[in-house]
Structure formats: C-alpha cells, structure tokens
Amino acid sequence: MPRRRLRSLGRIAIAFALALSATTALAGVGVYLALLDAIDHQVDLRLQGEARELLEGGAGVPEIVRRIARESSERESADIGFLLRDSLGERIAGNIAPAHPLPIGVSTVTDDAAIPGLSRGRAWVKQLPGGETLALVAESEPIDQHDHKRGRILAIGFGAVMTLLLIGTFALIRAIRINIAAIGGTAEAIIDGDLRARVPVERPGSVFGALAVTFNRMLDRIGELMTGMRSISNDIAHDLRTPLARLHGRLAALADMPEAAPVREELADAVAESEEILAIFAAILRITEIEGGERRAGFERLDLAALAADVAEGLALLVTESGRTFVAPAPAVAVPVEGDPRLLTQLIVNLIENAVTHTPVGTTIRLDVRRDGDRALLSVADDGPGIAPAERDRALRRFGRLDASRHTRGHGLGLPLALAIARLHHGTLALEDAEPGLRVALRLALAG
Amino acid sequence: MQSPSDPSPAALRILVVEDDAQLSALLARQLSGLGYTVEAVSDGRAAITTLGKAQFDAILLDRLLPAIEGVEVLRRIRAEGVETPVILLTALGLTQERVEGLEAGADDYIVKPFEIDELNARIRAVLRRRSAPAADNATLTAGDVTVSVLRHRVTRAGKPIELQKTELKLLAELVREAGSVLSRKMLIERVWGYDFVPTTNIVDVHILKLRQRLEMPGLPDPIATVRGVGYMFRA
Numbered sequence: 001m002p003r004r005r006l007r008s009l010g011r012i013a014i015a016f017a018l019a020l021s022a023t024t025a026l027a028g029v030g031v032y033l034a035l036l037d038a039i040d041h042q043v044d045l046r047l048q049g050e051a052r053e054l055l056e057g058g059a060g061v062p063e064i065v066r067r068i069a070r071e072s073s074e075r076e077s078a079d080i081g082f083l084l085r086d087s088l089g090e091r092i093a094g095n096i097a098p099a100h101p102l103p104i105g106v107s108t109v110t111d112d113a114a115i116p117g118l119s120r121g122r123a124w125v126k127q128l129p130g131g132e133t134l135a136l137v138a139e140s141e142p143i144d145q146h147d148h149k150r151g152r153i154l155a156i157g158f159g160a161v162m163t164l165l166l167i168g169t170f171a172l173i174r175a176i177r178i179n180i181a182a183i184g185g186t187a188e189a190i191i192d193g194d195l196r197a198r199v200p201v202e203r204p205g206s207v208f209g210a211l212a213v214t215f216n217r218m219l220d221r222i223g224e225l226m227t228g229m230r231s232i233s234n235d236i237a238h239d240l241r242t243p244l245a246r247l248h249g250r251l252a253a254l255a256d257m258p259e260a261a262p263v264r265e266e267l268a269d270a271v272a273e274s275e276e277i278l279a280i281f282a283a284i285l286r287i288t289e290i291e292g293g294e295r296r297a298g299f300e301r302l303d304l305a306a307l308a309a310d311v312a313e314g315l316a317l318l319v320t321e322s323g324r325t326f327v328a329p330a331p332a333v334a335v336p337v338e339g340d341p342r343l344l345t346q347l348i349v350n351l352i353e354n355a356v357t358h359t360p361v362g363t364t365i366r367l368d369v370r371r372d373g374d375r376a377l378l379s380v381a382d383d384g385p386g387i388a389p390a391e392r393d394r395a396l397r398r399f400g401r402l403d404a405s406r407h408t409r410g411h412g413l414g415l416p417l418a419l420a421i422a423r424l425h426h427g428t429l430a431l432e433d434a435e436p437g438l439r440v441a442l443r444l445a446l447a448g
Numbered sequence: 449m450q451s452p453s454d455p456s457p458a459a460l461r462i463l464v465v466e467d468d469a470q471l472s473a474l475l476a477r478q479l480s481g482l483g484y485t486v487e488a489v490s491d492g493r494a495a496i497t498t499l500g501k502a503q504f505d506a507i508l509l510d511r512l513l514p515a516i517e518g519v520e521v522l523r524r525i526r527a528e529g530v531e532t533p534v535i536l537l538t539a540l541g542l543t544q545e546r547v548e549g550l551e552a553g554a555d556d557y558i559v560k561p562f563e564i565d566e567l568n569a570r571i572r573a574v575l576r577r578r579s580a581p582a583a584d585n586a587t588l589t590a591g592d593v594t595v596s597v598l599r600h601r602v603t604r605a606g607k608p609i610e611l612q613k614t615e616l617k618l619l620a621e622l623v624r625e626a627g628s629v630l631s632r633k634m635l636i637e638r639v640w641g642y643d644f645v646p647t648t649n650i651v652d653v654h655i656l657k658l659r660q661r662l663e664m665p666g667l668p669d670p671i672a673t674v675r676g677v678g679y680m681f682r683a
Contacts, residue, residue, distance in 0.1 A: 241539055242471055245561020249474065252563055252676060271676075278561060279645065286644065289542045298543075314614050314640050314650075321653045342543070342643050353648050414647065 009176060013169045020165060021158075028154055039140050040122055044106050047124035047136045050077055054134065061132060065093040080138050081115060087131030094135075102135050109137055120146070179208040183215055192426070194293055195223050241281055248274040283413035290343065290420040299338050301447050304376050305331030305369040307341060311348040312367050319352065323361035328368075335369050335376045336447040339425050347421040350414040351380040351440050357414075359384030363437075376446050381439035392431040415440070461503070462571070464488040465495040465521070466510040466537065471560075475508070478564040484571075492516030499525055504532050506571050509554075511538040511545065519552045526553040533574040535567075543643060565677035569631045576628060590626030590681050591670055593662070595619055604662055604670075611661060614639065618654050619662075622671065627683035629674045655679055 054067050061084070068082045072095050083094035083102075091097070099114040102123045109121040118139055125135045182199050189197035198219060199212040251274060254260055255267035289295070312328035319326035337344075348367070355365045363384045370377050387395055396419050415429075418440070422429035427444035462484045466472040469490065476486045487504075489495050492513045499507075511518040522534055533555040538545055546557050555574040558567060588595045592605045597620050602609045611619065617639045622630060632651045636642050640650070659671055672680045 241561055242468060246470065246474060248561055249478070249563060253478075256676070279647070282559075282645065285542065289544075294544060313612075317612065317614065317657055318648055318650050318653050321657070342641075345642065346644050349642065349644075349646055353646060356648060 009173050013173050017162070017166060017169060021162060024158060024161065028158070032150065036140070040108070043122040043138050043140045044124065047080070047106075047122060047138055050080060051124055051126065051134065051136055054082075054136075055126075055128075061092065061128075061130065064128075064134065068093050068095075080136055081118070081121075083133075083135040083137075085133050085135075092132065096135075096137055098135075098137070102137070104133070108140070113137075175208065179211070183212065186215070186219070190219065190222075192293065195219075195226060236281070241278065244274060244278060244281075248278065280413065283417055287413065287417050287420045290417070290424050293424065295340050295343060295424060298340050300341065301336055301338055302341050302344070303331075303334045304337045304339075304344065304378060304444070305333065305335040307344055308348055308367060308369045308378060311345055311352070315349065315352050319356055319365055322356050324356060324359065325362075325364040327364060327366045331369060333371065335371055335378075337376050337425070337444045338447045339444070343421045343424065347418045347442065348378070348380070350418045351442075354414045354418075354440070355380055355382045355384075355438075359437075371446060372443070374446055376442075376444045378442040378444075379439050381434040381437060383434065383437040386433060386436060386438040387431055389433070395431060396429070418442075460505045460575070461485045461487065463495065463498060463504040463507045463532075465490075465492070465507065465513065465518070467491060467513050468510075475564075475567075479568075482564070482568055490514075492518065492521040495521050496524060499530055499532070506575060507532050507534045508567075508571075509534050509536055511536050511549065519549055522549070522552045522554060533578055535570055535574060537562075546643070563676065565629070565674070566631045566633060569629045569634060569677060572628050573625070573630075573634065576625070588620055588623045590623045590683055592667070593619070593623060593670055593681075595623050604664060605667065607664070609661055611658075615654060615658055615661065618651075619658055622679060622681035626681040629677055629680045631678040633678075635678065651678070 050071065054064055054071065059067065064084060068084060071077045071080070072082060081094070081096035083096050083098070084092045086092055089101070096115050098109070099112065102109070102113070102125045104125050104127055107123050107125070109115065109118065109123045111119050115121070115137060118137065120141045121137050121139045123135055123137045125133060127133050186197045186199045198216045201209050201212045201216065203209040204213055248271065251267060251271045255264055255271060260267055309328070309331050312326070316326050316328070352365065352367065355363070359365070359382045363382050366379075366381045368377075368379050368381070396415050415431075419429045422442055422444075425444050427442060430441045430443070432439040432441055462479055464472055464475050464479070464486055466475065466488065467490045472488045472490065476488050479486045487498065487502075489498055493515050495507075495509070496516075509518045509522060513521065516524075518536060522536070525532075525534075534553065535556045535558055536549040536554045537558055537560055538549070539560050549557050555577070556570050558570055586596065586598055588597070594603045595616065596602070597616070600613075600616060602611050602616060602619060618635065621635060621638050630638075633645060635651050636645060639654075640646075655671060655673075659669055662670055668682075670682050672682055674680055
C-alpha cells in the first residue's frame with residue numbers, strides 16, 4: 001500500500017511537469033503572436049504616417065521623388081524602404097527592389113522579397129491617381145533574426161525553468177517520500193506493538209515537522225489511553241486479586257475445618273470457582289503483557305519441530321487418558337524460527353488443551369509441524385465438530401466463547417492468547433476446516 | 449504435611465515484608481498456624497533495618513512496596529551479604545518481573561493469590577535447597593524406588609519399571625524431594641518447564657499413571673496426595 005502510494009506520487013509529478021510544459025509552450029506561442037501583431041500594428045501606423053507626409057498636399061510625382069530622397073537620408077526614416085513605380089511598373093525612384101511585386105494595401109514582407117537586411121517586415125502600397133504605385137516597407141522584427149534568437153532564448157529559458165522545476169519536484173517528492181516513510185514506519189512499529197515508537201522530528205517548524213509533531217502527539221495520547229487501560233487492568237489485578245485471594249484462602253481454610261463436613265462439596269465448588277476467576281485474571285494479564293511487545297527482547301533461534309515434539313511428549317498422556325487419540329509424528333526436519341520458546345510452548349499447549357476441551361471423546365487430535373515454502377507451519381487438527389466459518393473470528397476474540405462451548409471448562413481466553421503470541425512473532429493464527437473438524441494453523445517466518 | 453526430615457517450624461523464623469496490612473495479618477496468622485515464628489514489617493526500609501538486627505530463616509518479600517521497591521530491597525540485602533532465602537510475592541507474575549526478581553537474587557517467586565499450603569511447600573523447598581544443595585542427579589533413591597535420570601532407568605524393589613520421559617522426570621522430582629510436599633504449580637514449573645498454569649489437570653493425570661506403573665502387589669502406594677496442594681513421595 002505505501003509503495004503504491006509513493007509510485008502514484010511519481011506519476012503525479014510527471015503529469016504535473018507535462019501539464020506545466022504544455023501551458024508554458026502555449027503561453028509562449030500566444031505571447032509571441034501577440035507581440036508580432038502589436039509590432040505589425042505599430043509599423044503599419046508608422047508607414048501610414050510616413051506615406052501621408054510623402055503625399056501631403058496632393059504632391060505630384062516629381063515632388064514625391066524629391067521627398068523620397070529627403071526621407072531616405074533623414075535619420076528618423078532612413079530604415080524605411082521606398083519604391084515608386086510608374087503605371088508600367090518601371091522604377092521611378094526608391095531605395096529597394098523587391099523580387100516580386102507587392103500587393104496594394106498593407107501586407108507582410110518576408111525573405112522572399114529579397115530586400116537586403118529584411119527578413120520580416122510590413123509593406124504599405126498605394127496606387128497613385130496617375131497609375132504609379134508607391135510602396136513603403138519597414139522591418140517588423142524587433143531585432144535581427146528575431147525568431148531564431150527568440151527560439152534560442154525560449155529554449156534556454158524554458159530548459160532552465162523545466163530543469164529547476166524537475167529538480168524541485170523531485171526534491172519535493174523525495175521529501176514527501178521520506179516523511180511518509182517515516183510516518184509509515186512508525187505506524188508499522190506501533191502495529192507491531194512498539195508503542196514507544198515516534199516519528200523523528202527534524203524541523204518542527206516545517207510542514208512535515210508540524211505533521212510529525214501532530215502525529216506524535218496523537219501517539220502520545222493513544223499511549224496515555226493504553227497506559228490508562230493497562231493500569232486499569234493492573235489495578236484490577238492488584239485491587240481485586242488480593243481480596244479474591246483472601247476470599248479464596250478463607251474458603252479453602254473453611255473447607256478444611258471439621259465442622260464444614262456437611263457442606264464440604266459446596267465449599268470445594270466455591271474454591272474451584274474462585275480459582276477460575278483468578279485464572280481469568282492471569283490470562284488477561286498475560287495477553288496484556290504479550291501485546292505490549294516487550295517479550296520480543298527474549299527471542300532466540302529455535303527449532304519449532306523439536307519444541308512441538310517436547311510439548312507433545314508432555315501432553316500425550318493427558319490427551320490419551322481423556323479418551324482421545326493423539327497423533328504427533330516425530331520431527332523429520334528442523335523448522336527454525338525466531339521466537340520466545342516459553343510463549344510458543346504455551347501456544348502449543350493452549351491449542352492442544354483447546355482441542356481436548358472442545359471435542360467429544362473418541363476424537364483424533366493431530367499435531368503437525370512442517371516447512372511450507374518460506375514459512376513454518378504448525379497445526380493442531382481434530383476430527384471433531386469444528387467451528388462454522390462465520391463463528392471463527394469470534395472464537396479468536398477475547399471472551400468470544402461460542403455458545404456451543406459455554407458450558408465446557410476453560411475461560412475462553414486460550415485462542416485469543418494463542419493469537420496474541422502468534423502476532424508477537426509476526427505470524428498468523430488461522431482457524432481452518434480440517435474436513436471434518438477444526439484445524440488451528442500457526443504460520444511463522446522461517447529463520448534464515 | 450510436614451515430613452519427618454524437616455526441622456520443626458517452631459525453630460524457623462520468617463520475616464514477612466508486605467504493605468497490605470490485611471494480607472500481612474492473614475499471612476502471619478496462617479504461618480503461625482503452621483508453627484513458624486513470624487515477624488512482619490510493612491516497608492522496604494523497615495525490612496533492611498530489621499535484617500540488620502536479627503537473623504531469619506526465610507524472607508517473604510512483596511514486590512510492590514512503598515519507599516523502596518521489593519527488588520531493590522533484595523539487591524541491597526544481597527549486596528550486604530545477607531544469604532537468607534527470599535521468596536518474592538507479586539500481584540502480576542509477568543515473566544519480565546519474574547526474571548528480574550530471580551536475577552536480583554530471589555530463590556523463588558510466588559504469584560498472588562496463593563494458598564498457604566503452596567507457600568509452605570515453597571518455603572520448605574528453598575530451605576531444603578539451602579541445607580542440602582546440589583543433590584546428586586545421577587541416581588536418586590527414596591524408599592524402595594531408585595531413579596537413574598541419566599540412564600533413564602527406574603526400579604521398585606529391585607524390579608525394573610518402564611516409564612515415559614515425562615513420567616520419569618516427574619518421578620525423579622518427587623523422589624529427589626521425598627518427604628516434602630510439591631505443589632502442582634511447582635511440578636508444572638520443574639517437570640514441564642511451563643511458566644503458566646495449564647487449564648487441564650495434566651499433573652494429576654501423570655500422577656495417576658505413575659501410580660499405576662509403580663503398583664506392585666503387597667507394596668503400598670509410594671505417592672501421597674496432599675489435598676488442595678499437591679503430592680509427596682513417601683520417604
């Protein structure tokens with residue numbers, strides 16, 4: 001999930017860069033065209049003004065020729081090209097010789113006209129009353145070789161902007177990635193049970209720093225709540241277990257008195273019940289301890305197959321004497337895992353005890369440990385009534401005893417405790433169909 | 449419940465360090481009832497002072513004490529060279545606590561609530577271990593039963609008896625402590641190595657089997673059931 005999110009971040013950046021380039025290019029073209037248009041307009045106005053001066057007062061051809069000569073030498077209008085032709089197209093006066101005739105009216109002149117020093121310009125052409133044509137041409141390029149130079153300027157500028165933009169975008173993505181990874185890593189650690197994990201805060205003033213600070217404050221709050229809950233269980237343990245223990249002690253002492261003979265059985269039941277309540281406390285505290293994650297400090301490399309064989313040895317008699325068949329093959333290959341041997345022992349004991357408690361006499365219980373790909377698979381299967389798929393989740397929940405087992409022994413915390421131990425080991429505990437019966441499968445990573 | 453080989457409790461002085469006044473009073477009454485001489489203090493500082501003045505045979509030390517914590521009291525008295533056996537009392541029984549307590553020099557550890565007989569069995573066990581440490585593991589004998597753990601061999605009245613591994617470990621434990629009561633919890637810890645209490649009657653099932661295996665015509669049952677506590681091998 002986080003990796004996909006990070007990849008989409010890259011996609012967003014690329015899309016953003018593409019959209020930005022397109023917008024920049026469009027804007028560049030627009031500005032360029034508008035600029036040319038504005039210059040053309042400016043040049044047209046100038047040519048019209050110049051023409052008005054040439055033709056002022058209804059000047060005849062000789063006067064126009066004289067005025068052309070004057071204007072050509074004046075600094076203000078020296079850059080304008082003039083051409084006066086007679087009705088047959090013969091040149092009368094002027095300082096340009098376009099390669100092709102220029103159309104009447106205003107038009108754009110390009111290289112094709114072969115006018116020296118002009119690659120783009122505007123022409124203003126008018127037919128005079130005597131049939132002569134007067135043409136005025138002026139450059140409309142702001143500078144020489146404008147398009148070429150402008151292209152280069154644009155390319156350099158655009159390239160610089162894009163480079164900067166890409167560097168910026170990737171720096172931003174990197175920063176986001178690092179910060180998301182830091183938050184994600186912390187969240188994973190919390191999920192794993194390390195409630196003290198916090199996001200490192202490098203610059204509290206930055207956006208990410210502020211986010212990390214907020215995230216950490218949230219974790220602090222969760223931690224406080226968890227500590228509160230834990231101290232409640234500890235308080236319950238301390239404040240309720242002690243009086244319960246006294247009660248239990250008094251009941252036991254009472255049962256031992258000679259005067260108690262008539263009610264001895266009742267008293268024994270009461271003692272047994274108080275013991276069960278105390279066992280529930282013990283199991284709750286055990287689960288709380290395991291979920292805290294501190295037990296990982298005691299992990300060691302061990303052979304799950306050998307461990308299971310030891311447990312099987314210790315429990316075989318219990319299963320067979322209860323009228324059930326126990327099948328636990330001797331381990332063939334080592335199944336190395338990292339774990340807490342005492343807790344894994346408790347897990348296996350719980351699963352076997354669970355199978356004994358919740359199946360009818362005559363059931364066969366199978367313990368099996370094997371390698372399953374890159375995982376270790378330990379399973380305890382029975383051919384008893386099993387658990388319906390819809391009820392399996394509940395069976396793993398604390399106090400989620402199923403109705404069918406409500407009247408059997410045990411406090412209903414065996415499977416939740418096994419689940420907590422599996423999770424502590426980064427493993428899974430699944431209730432599966434053994435066809436018929438129930439199979440509880442523990443899957444752990446094989447130790448390398 | 450006591451074996452003939454154990455010294456009379458009257459000669460044994462126990463220091464109880466417990467801040468819960470009611471529990472402390474109950475403990476003192478129950479231990480006195482068993483014949484021990486009991487002195488009780490309610491905090492760690494008083495415990496250290498008392499230990500500086502008088503000799504005790506065993507100390508029951510609550511883990512959660514005001515002012516100085518139980519484990520800290522233990523560290524200090526061990527540092528001062530007090531060798532008296534210490535049994536830590538704890539409300540929670542978390543593994544981490546247990547390990548910490550044993551590392552600080554506790555001889556045993558008992559989780560509240562406990563029955564007085566369970567406590568008595570454990571007091572007896574730590575005293576025995578102090579007086580006769582490192583019993584020979586190779587061959588254990590009590591009455592007419594001999595257990596050779598290393599060679600996995602058991603005889604009763606000279607006749608060999610076939611036992612499963614767990615049954616043999618259980619018998620060895622009972623024979624080693626013959627004449628003393630071993631509680632079910634103690635057996636679970638020592639024979640099965642569990643640091644939790646199973647929900648099934650695993651100890652009783654094995655004892656029953658052991659009795660069947662050891663049964664011989666004309667010979668008495670060598671294992672005595674101590675109601676509400678556990679079992680004892682008759683010495």
